[in-house]
Amino acid sequence: MSWRFWQPALRREVEEEIAFHLEMRTRDLITDGFSPEAARLEARRRLGDIDAMRRHLLTLGRERNRTMHRTEWLAELWQDLAYGFRTLARNPGFTAVALLTLGIGIGGTTAIFSAVNAVVLRPLPVPEVHRVMLVSEYSGGRLGNVSVGNLVDWQAANAARPVFSELGAIDWVNLTLSGTEPERLLGARVTADYFRALRVAPLAGRVFTPDEDVPGGPKVVVLGHRLWQRRFAGDPAIVRQTIPLNGQAYTVIGIMPASFDFSTGTEALWVPAAFTAEQRAQHDEHYLTVYGRLAEGVSMAAAESMLKEVQRVLSKRYPDANGNNTVRLQPMMQQYVGDARGQLLLILGAVGLVLLIACANVANLLLARGAARARELAIRASIGAGKGRIVRQLLAESGALAVAAAAVGIVVAWAVIRTLVAAAPPGVPRLEQAGLDLPTLGFAFLMTGTSTLLFGLAPALRAAGSNLQGVLRTGQARSSSGKRDWLRQGLVSAEVALALMLLVGATLLVRTAIHLQQMDPGFLPQGVLTGRLALPAEKYQSPEELQRAFERVLAELAAAPGVRRAALATQVPMGPGGGDNGLIPEGKALDHTNAVGSRLRIVSPGYLATMGIPLMLGRDFGPDDRAGATRVMLVNEALAARLFPGENPIGKRVACCEGEPADPRWKTVVGVAGNVRSSGPTEEVQPEFFLPIAQTPDVAWNWIGRAMNLVARTDGDPMVVAPSLREAVRRLDPSLPIFRLETMESTLATSLAPVRFRTALLGALAATGLLLALVGIYGVIAYVVTRRRREIGVRMALGASTGNVLRLVVGQGLRPVLVGIGVGTVGALAATRLVSSWLRGVSPTDPATFIGVAMVIVAVGSVASLIPARRATKVSALEAIRSDG
């Protein structure tokens, strides 16, 4: 190593060596009797072609230097790391705790990062996705879907003053793919511009042309990759063949690439939207999702203000249809990732806190060890190791620790990712694509490097900075002990603060989960089975046919053994279907400003009893509520309060859903149903109204997509009657699939899955954080006790009681804990605001939670200090005083 520093440059080395040789040879030749002149010539002659040799030596020398630099560097690195590993192996206890701590921290952050990367960070496979906008109607703070009429008018305005290069729309529909096994698929109707706006080319074949996107156009379909693989074995010959879709032959014209299946939940195939002239003039029904690609050089704000202007005109022209809707743009990526972004980033933050606690812990362990090794380091320094060398050695130890921790962390990450993907509630887009991919591994190494610096540098510098002479004299790093203790206690305070933040968050979520679990959903889920059935428009055309078909299935089901009650409903709690309508009570002007928005449910008589929804007032529908009889409706309590505040709603009349001002088709309220949390326990109760299936307004069949839920109540396990439900449908039409066949109990559980999931996740993180903080507090107190053994011994010899000593030690241990609680409380007050949207039935600054958590931490801190404190009191005074420490 030393020779590298005074090695002359290669050229000088070669020259000097040749010159030395010539000089020596000349001298020898003169001794042999040559004249000086002849000797010099003879020496050169014997060496041969000196220029060639010089060149040759320079080449060899350069190669030699390169090899040696590399081996030397590797050898030193290896030497330092090997030394680090040896040190770790010599301290198995320390190593195990540090590795486990860091492994959990690094593994946890890496796993969550992998999820964040898969869901949030990875761009959608759409070229220049940042230019693709979700274009929504916007009113009352909510983004809404777009009516076909509005889209057509926007497209016309855009053609005159282009702000979008394309403006396409998609409408998700359920389609039945028949064949040996009929299957209900999520598909989409799209305008010809949809694929062009996204600029995704098909894998095979082509996408729709504008000629195909017209009413009565050819029956063509584009397949998604996953469906193509699953149903058609990835056979490219399927293009130009026909497949039976909704009872009709559709020609496959193209297949989209695998990357276009954004997630497992996305649509499986596409058909042309082919809006009819009537639909194109319809501004009232808002159901399209519209995407626009910003034209070259047009900003999001400019495009939005252009559409707003158009929409202002449209709102004036169609006040009933558009109300005061305006337009809002949002990048597609943002819309696609949605809530998942905030949730995942928050969890990533929580895991980051755990990693910080882990780093603080390991830093403390290293500091403690640094103190114990002060004498060893001092000896090393006194025999000539420079401070730089010592720091490098300590960093190499940290490096060895980090390398091992990264290995543990990657194993932990792998396990956590698998658990996460398996346990996560459905609906997190693209989560299934999380894995140990290249960016994730990169992140793991970044985390490892950062934590090494965090936990390794301070102890190393601290050790190198201590007064080595003093250490040698006293055997301890006394001279800097004050500063060192300050650092160690600060680390404990930080750990406690971070753990408190995690615990407060977790406790709030646990209280939310308990609140939701105990909340009355408004119906009796036990013993109820539901299944969804949709009748294709091609086979069942008239409203009478639809009604007859559904009633026939219902009759079969009701007669099946084990079924106590059976009913039909367009929407069951937490299920899809239904729609919103504006209701106007009699006596008010038939004007949209008087309309109360409410959710429509079309049901068969007996639905309330079957689902276990209490009837609060009046009567349920009966067999006499047929077509042609008095039109009737049921309202839930929330709607009754909105429509008829402070009045008895029974007998009152309401206009809705059909008719015109001259004939508003009044419907008489005959009963009031209890409130149901139809969108799940986490959501507020919505106003709802019910119409009997026999009086379904003709237009409503299209609103509800000709789909109904079959509902059966049993006395025992509801799955027992599932075959009867299938059989009832098969008898009507064997080509019809039944879907969403589920018990209400499992539906309810599923709707709480996200709550349970994040509660469990944050709970686990908080528990880990608390455990790590406990280890940290214990470590510091144990260290303090060891250092003060002599003092404690003296105190006890002078008559201090065990109680006094315990109080002294525990008190000292609790000081940094109390500081941490103070800091953590402030942090938690700020941080819990981030989770406030997840909380139900508890406030983000709930005092009971904060106080409870603080008390738990004080208790944990006391226990952690008590163990070493008790050990201290067991030390005999004499022994303590005699001992060196």
Added chain:
Amino acid sequence: MPGPETDLLQGTLDVLILKTLSWGPRHGYAIGKWLEETSSEAIRIEEGSLYPALYRMEKRGWIEASWGMSELGRRAKVYELAAPGRSRLRAEITAWRRLSGAVGRILEARG
């Protein structure tokens, strides 16, 4: 990269240099001189091939070089046998003994 004086003896020259160094560190000129004298000039070492051989072996890590003082008080590059060079020498000696023994037996065989 072949040197200007590459010949069949190059491997042999390497072994001879290693052997020379097995008695202790020496500078290049001393190595050449010692070889000359020991072989009673029966083997003629091309002086021009000596240094490339030394550089090559240094690159391979068989020998190590450092700057020291010559007997005349002049700065000189001194070569020293390294561990890989020592084991290399042992292997070469064994191989040579086996070869020379076999050749000797053949040459002295009586039909």
